[in-house]
Amino acid sequence: MLERFTVDARGVVAGAVEHASRAGSPVVTEEHLLLALLDREGTKAAFALASLGVTARRGEVVEALAAARRRGGMSKADEDALAGLGISVEEIVARVEQAHGPGALSGAERGRAWASGRPSFTKGAKKVLEKSLRMAVARKRRSIGDEHLLLALTAMPGLAGEVLAEFGGTYGGVERVLGP
Numbered sequence: 001m002l003e004r005f006t007v008d009a010r011g012v013v014a015g016a017v018e019h020a021s022r023a024g025s026p027v028v029t030e031e032h033l034l035l036a037l038l039d040r041e042g043t044k045a046a047f048a049l050a051s052l053g054v055t056a057r058r059g060e061v062v063e064a065l066a067a068a069r070r071r072g073g074m075s076k077a078d079e080d081a082l083a084g085l086g087i088s089v090e091e092i093v094a095r096v097e098q099a100h101g102p103g104a105l106s107g108a109e110r111g112r113a114w115a116s117g118r119p120s121f122t123k124g125a126k127k128v129l130e131k132s133l134r135m136a137v138a139r140k141r142r143s144i145g146d147e148h149l150l151l152a153l154t155a156m157p158g159l160a161g162e163v164l165a166e167f168g169g170t171y172g173g174v175e176r177v178l179g180p
Helices: 007-022 030-039 044-051 055-070 076-084 089-100 123-138 146-155 159-166 171-178
Strands: none
Touching: 007 030, 007 044, 007 123, 007 146, 030 044, 030 055, 030 123, 030 146, 030 159, 044 055, 044 146, 044 171, 055 159, 076 089, 076 159, 123 146, 146 159, 146 171
């Protein structure tokens, strides 16, 4: 499948691997793909993110991802559902961190690095790559661009898509900016 990736899409994948390596993570996650997309300039995905105002709020996006990791990867929707039951996630996080230290719930991503030491991809990250292929095929494209990776992230449930949507990067918005 990677042979169908454009130079821009390969740049996103390489950037995600770099983000994972810098973070000391043995795996590449959807969040690493999102961060790599935010790093890009002059591509279709970069244009879409800038047009929607997501690029200008990169720092806030990074903070939102870190806050979600602090909550153990729990989404805002999960947090809201628990709040409806009278359970405060912030209170639970504070108590756990008081007992076990800051970031105790963030945990290390599951997975092992390749024998070469390079990070492997989580199931979620692999699903994003697979979904990007479906996005490209649905749009009758022969190759997979970084815009297809962005569309896949916004279309799939999960932390990266939720954070993107929180900052204006919804599937509908990205699709509208990119056109058919």
